Amino acid sequence: MRFAFDLHARDGAARTGVIRTPRGEIRTPAFMPVGTAATVKAMLPEQVRATGADIVLGNTYHLMLRPGAERVARLGGLHRFMNWDRPILTDSGGFQVMSLAALRQLTEEGVRFASHIDGARHMLSPETSMAIQRALGSDIVMAFDECTPFPADEATARASMELSMRWAERSRAAFGDRPGHALFGIQQGSVYRDQRAESAEALRRIGFDGYAIGGLAVGEGQALMFEVLDDAPAMLPEDRPRYLMGVGKPDDIVGAVVRGVDMFDCVLPTRSGRTGQAFTRRGAVNLRNARHRDDPRPLDADCTCPACRNYSRAYLHHLIRSGEMLGATLLTWHNLHYYQDLMAGLRGAIAAGTLSDFAAAFHAARAEGDIEPI
Amino acid sequence: MRFAFDLHARDGAARTGVIRTPRGEIRTPAFMPVGTAATVKAMLPEQVRATGADIVLGNTYHLMLRPGAERVARLGGLHRFMNWDRPILTDSGGFQVMSLAALRQLTEEGVRFASHIDGARHMLSPETSMAIQRALGSDIVMAFDECTPFPADEATARASMELSMRWAERSRAAFGDRPGHALFGIQQGSVYRDQRAESAEALRRIGFDGYAIGGLAVGEGQALMFEVLDDAPAMLPEDRPRYLMGVGKPDDIVGAVVRGVDMFDCVLPTRSGRTGQAFTRRGAVNLRNARHRDDPRPLDADCTCPACRNYSRAYLHHLIRSGEMLGATLLTWHNLHYYQDLMAGLRGAIAAGTLSDFAAAFHAARAEGDIEPI
Numbered sequence: 004m005r006f007a008f009d010l011h012a013r014d015g016a017a018r019t020g021v022i023r024t025p026r027g028e029i030r031t032p033a034f035m036p037v038g039t040a041a042t043v044k045a046m047l048p049e050q051v052r053a054t055g056a057d058i059v060l061g062n063t064y065h066l067m068l069r070p071g072a073e074r075v076a077r078l079g080g081l082h083r084f085m086n087w088d089r090p091i092l093t094d095s096g097g098f099q100v101m102s103l104a105a106l107r108q109l110t111e112e113g114v115r116f117a118s119h120i121d122g123a124r125h126m127l128s129p130e131t132s133m134a135i136q137r138a139l140g141s142d143i144v145m146a147f148d149e150c151t152p153f154p155a156d157e158a159t160a161r162a163s164m165e166l167s168m169r170w171a172e173r174s175r176a177a178f179g180d181r182p183g184h185a186l187f188g189i190q191q192g193s194v195y196r197d198q199r200a201e202s203a204e205a206l207r208r209i210g211f212d213g214y215a216i217g218g219l220a221v222g223e224g225q226a227l228m229f230e231v232l233d234d235a236p237a238m239l240p241e242d243r244p245r246y247l248m249g250v251g252k253p254d255d256i257v258g259a260v261v262r263g264v265d266m267f268d269c270v271l272p273t274r275s276g277r278t279g280q281a282f283t284r285r286g287a288v289n290l291r292n293a294r295h296r297d298d299p300r301p302l303d304a305d306c307t308c309p310a311c312r313n314y315s316r317a318y319l320h321h322l323i324r325s326g327e328m329l330g331a332t333l334l335t336w337h338n339l340h341y342y343q344d345l346m347a348g349l350r351g352a353i354a355a356g357t358l359s360d361f362a363a364a365f366h367a368a369r370a371e372g373d374i375e376p377i
Numbered sequence: 378m379r380f381a382f383d384l385h386a387r388d389g390a391a392r393t394g395v396i397r398t399p400r401g402e403i404r405t406p407a408f409m410p411v412g413t414a415a416t417v418k419a420m421l422p423e424q425v426r427a428t429g430a431d432i433v434l435g436n437t438y439h440l441m442l443r444p445g446a447e448r449v450a451r452l453g454g455l456h457r458f459m460n461w462d463r464p465i466l467t468d469s470g471g472f473q474v475m476s477l478a479a480l481r482q483l484t485e486e487g488v489r490f491a492s493h494i495d496g497a498r499h500m501l502s503p504e505t506s507m508a509i510q511r512a513l514g515s516d517i518v519m520a521f522d523e524c525t526p527f528p529a530d531e532a533t534a535r536a537s538m539e540l541s542m543r544w545a546e547r548s549r550a551a552f553g554d555r556p557g558h559a560l561f562g563i564q565q566g567s568v569y570r571d572q573r574a575e576s577a578e579a580l581r582r583i584g585f586d587g588y589a590i591g592g593l594a595v596g597e598g599q600a601l602m603f604e605v606l607d608d609a610p611a612m613l614p615e616d617r618p619r620y621l622m623g624v625g626k627p628d629d630i631v632g633a634v635v636r637g638v639d640m641f642d643c644v645l646p647t648r649s650g651r652t653g654q655a656f657t658r659r660g661a662v663n664l665r666n667a668r669h670r671d672d673p674r675p676l677d678a679d680c681t682c683p684a685c686r687n688y689s690r691a692y693l694h695h696l697i698r699s700g701e702m703l704g705a706t707l708l709t710w711h712n713l714h715y716y717q718d719l720m721a722g723l724r725g726a727i728a729a730g731t732l733s734d735f736a737a738a739f740h741a742a743r744a745e746g747d748i749e750p751i
Contacts, residue, residue, distance in 0.1 A: 041695065045702040047683070070695045078673050086687045250624050296444065299452050309421070312458045317452050321415065321444045328419040343750050355473065 006185040006212050008244050012354045016236065019353040022244055024142050024253040025183040026082070027089045029057040031244060032260045032349050034342045035092060035268040040065050041085040044273050046339070047329040048087045051162035054308070054336065055343030059087055060268045063096035063135050064103065067125065068118045072138040078138030092268070094248070095132045095174075098150045109149070111166070129173035141184070143213065146174035148189045151218045160193035167191045168205040174271035175209045185212035187246060188240065193218055194231055203238035216264070220249045229258050236263035253282060253345055257365055260349050260357065272342050276335030279323035283341065284368045291333065295320040308340035309333065380559040380586050382618050386728045390610065390637035393727040396618055398516050399557040403431040403462045405618060406634045406723050408716045409466060409642040414439045415449070415459040418647050419705040420713070422461045428682070429717030430500070433461060434642045437470035437509050438477065441499065442492045447514040454514030466642070467515035468622070469506045469548075472524045483523070485540070503547035515558070517587065520548035522563045525592045534567035541565045542558065542579040549583050559586035561620060564613065567592055568605055575603035577612035589616040590638070594623045603632050627656060627719055631739055634723050635732065646716050650709030653697035657715065658742045664708065669694040682705065682714035
């Protein structure tokens with residue numbers, strides 16, 4: 004079975020559909036929980052699936068360092084290793100090698116660096132990134148690119164984008180022909196419309212199974228990000244999935260879906276869950292806050308996740324304050340459930356042609372502010 | 378419904394039966410996972426139940442300090458707070474106030490101390506301990522006692538035991554008459570047979586629903602502990618459950634069951650799980666060890682827990698080395714599953730009159746040593 008993308012409905016620039024892979028379908032717009040080190044932190048894979056996730060993301064940089072891609076390959080691949088039999092997307096390592104590794108040296112060939120774990124020297128390039136993602140057994144492989152930092156002047160942004168396009172071509176060549184597996188190209192060009200268009204055209208010429216919008220959510224703020232997204236998605240091929248990398252907050256996602264994006268990933272629901280922050284229809288809630296300590300009500304009475312069905316705000320507060328792992332598990336579960344519910348709501352609204360009503364209701368609920376104070 | 382203990386079978390000194398409570402039955406010999414701060418660490422309550430646990434233990438000392446017993450009471454009691462509707466046993470706080478609190482001052486009245494969390498001053502006495510355990514809604518309440526330190530000379534042990542017996546009487550008076558709830562007395566007397574007998578007689582005169590053997594597993598070693606257990610259980614009323622507090626390693630439990638003990642609790646399976654130590658039929662295994670890093674086999678091929686059914690030793694090793702919470706969850710689950718399987722095996726063997734065969738097979742498997750090296 005080949006990788007395919009079927010569009011089912013449009014509402015304005017927004018689209019809903021299904022990505023078909025040999026490992027299962029991905030309903031779009033899709034949110035991909037991040038499973039950095041071969042685990043979505045604090046969750047069992049069956050719990051991740053129970054939230055409604057069709058696909059998870061793995062991080063090439065982390066996995067190449069520990070446990071190592073060849074080791075994962077010998078153990079039967081990432082799916083078997085982490086007991087997740089549905090699709091996995093792996094990033095290229097390009098973003099994290101620049102933000103996490105030590106002694107980075109970027110050249111035309113790629114990036115030489117020292118591991119943040121043990122200082123060992125490694126090389127990431129289009130060719131090594133493709134080899135690593137292949138060894139992991141990733142279903143959706145990302146081209147190796149440089150995530151242009153923000154802010155970047157036009158000349159810096161152009162040089163970075165052009166490097167990424169040369170790397171995109173090398174990634175395509177190194178990936179080869181792998182039926183059932185997909186390779187996504189990544190658009191760069193910072194906040195410059197002409198560079199975004201040029202990058203999109205370069206990627207289209209090379210030809211990919213899907214197209215990501217890179218270099219956003221790196222400090223430019225939502226207004227500027229939405230400005231770029233007013234144009235960027237339409238520059239990419241209509242019949243391929245569009246993936247906005249590293250985004251984001253719930254309102255970022257709603258705004259990006261309205262502008263034509265199909266896929267998202269972000270550590271926010273999982274990372275926030277571990278520190279006591281919960282996402283709800285009425286905005287974010289910090290369970291560490293003392294006002295929850297006597298509150299017998301569920302976090303969100305309308306939510307059907309286990310944290311909301313079986314526990315009080317007071318108990319969640321107690322767990323977070325006491326540093327208990329169960330607090331991280333329950334709030335991660337809730338947050339992933341909230342994100343997947345949001346995606347399901349967006350998909351349903353696009354299919355029904357009521358996305359603007361959905362977005363208006365989404366913003367109205369948040370305007371009421373925090374969940375009911377006690 | 379009243380608290381009751383039905384003995385079903387005997388094999389030598391060992392017994393198997395059922396403790397009946399309004400919240401459910403407890404099959405004995407029973408192992409009680411420790412849920413110190415209103416959570417069995419790293420586990421959802423339904424996962425704890427899935428291992429076969431009929432009852433969990435809560436710690437009065439921890440809960441009185443955070444979140445506070447009155448707060449738990451206002452929130453509907455400990456069962457509702459932590460979403461565990463089966464029986465809960467709470468300790469009296471006596472052991473932990475002496476091992477964890479600061480500025481302890483022990484008098485005839487009780488123990489004054491400062492919280493290890495925020496330094497606030499508190500008092501634990503037979504009366505306050507009974508009030509706290511009542512507020513928590515505990516099903517099996519423990520009398521407030523002093524766990525005699527080891528070693529203790531005869532005079533020190535006697536003074537400590539006699540104080541505990543006066544406190545046992547005050548605990549009984551303060552507990553009152555609470556149908557469906559049980560109060561257990563705690564035998565002390567260190568390693569001195571006459572003091573153990575005297576303590577048992579004092580408790581029997583006061584009258585309790587069950588009897589604990591205290592002051593063991595405090596550094597005396599297994600040989601000396603078993604020596605005490607050769608006599609201590611038979612000193613306690615035949616028709617009431619006997620609970621050996623804070624024990625222990627799997628072979629401690631087998632030896633104590635053979636000697637007539639019905640109930641156990643210990644942090645070992647949960648605490649060890651969080652640091653990478655797994656219990657198996659063939660002894661303890663440290664998953665941190667590098668020899669597991671390429672091992673595709675399950676931790677224990679004969680175990681049916683999720684850690685063994687769905688993951689390789691290599692993956693468990695990776696999680697533990699990476700400090701991932703899922704490693705703690707999976708190994709805690711495995712360890713609790715192992716402990717509950719052991720208890721089920723002991724119950725079955727006693728019922729069948731084959732306990733000595735069971736114990737011999739248990740020791741033979743361990744004599745083979747660690748699980749198969751790769």
